Amino acid sequence: TFEKMLPVLTMMGRRILHTGDLGSASVLKVMTNYLATVNLISVCEALVTSKAAGMDLNTTFEAIKISSGNSFVHETESQVILNGSRDISFTMDLVLKDIGLFQEIAETHGVPLEISPLINKIFADGIERFGSRELSPNIIKRLEEATGLDITAPGFPTEMEDDEPEEPGYEIVPQGRA
Numbered sequence: 001t002f003e004k005m006l007p008v009l010t011m012m013g014r015r016i017l018h019t020g021d022l023g024s025a026s027v028l029k030v031m032t033n034y035l036a037t038v039n040l041i042s043v044c045e046a047l048v049t050s051k052a053a054g055m056d057l058n059t060t061f062e063a064i065k066i067s068s069g070n071s072f073v074h075e076t077e078s079q080v081i082l083n084g085s086r087d088i089s090f091t092m093d094l095v096l097k098d099i100g101l102f103q104e105i106a107e108t109h110g111v112p113l114e115i116s117p118l119i120n121k122i123f124a125d126g127i128e129r130f131g132s133r134e135l136s137p138n139i140i141k142r143l144e145e146a147t148g149l150d151i152t153a154p155g156f157p158t159e160m161e162d163d164e165p166e167e168p169g170y171e172i173v174p175q176g177r178a
Contacts, residue, residue: 006171014164017172027105034102037095037136038119039073044140047081047151057082057153076160077137083156086137093132095139096123 006016019025046069050060061082064074080086099120106113126139144151 013169014167015172016169017174030098030101030105033095033098034116034119036073037099037123038115039071040077040137040139041119041122043071043074043078044081044137044143044151047078048140048143048147048149051149051151052147057151058155061153061156079156080158080160081137081140081151082153083158084152085158086135086140087158088135088137088160090136091133092123092127092130092136092139095136096120096127096132099123 019028043064046064047057047060051057061074061078064070064078077088080088099116103113103116103120106116122142123139126134126142130138130141140151143149
């Protein structure tokens with residue numbers, strides 16, 4: 001049972017959430033990957049629009065980081081986008097697989113999505129232009145090409161850095177169940 005596995009799981013991961021029946025974790029993983037992808041596209045659009053409006057990208061990064069627009073994707077992927085390496089060790093074909101699975105789940109359950117089909121179309125176009133094994137943050141190249149802008153800035157790392165302190169893992173209990 002989950003309770004018996006919890007001590008082992010907390011040694012392997014930082015936050016442990018019992019998601020329910022077999023397969024429920026897979027659905028949630030697809031959903032969270034979809035959200036990260038939507039956020040990546042919105043971050044790309046924000047960075048390109050800021051540059052087009054004449055904003056300094058270092059200042060833009062910090063403004064987003066301290067605002068309501070901040071996110072894990074911004075704090076990590078924006079840095080490697082601005083560095084120019086765009087290296088998160090995740091490729092466009094993997095993104096398209098995940099967001100396609102999200103779309104399938106929604107369709108299976110009769111959910112009429114509007115953003116998901118557009119995100120799927122954007123990444124399909126990215127793969128057609130740049131190849132399936134292109135790093136996923138390079139989806140920004142679609143906007144760089146359309147605008148002629150270079151979305152890089154000095155002082156950002158070449159790889160995503162995990163600065164979360166090491167600590168023993170612990171169980172997350174959903175709100176309303178504590």
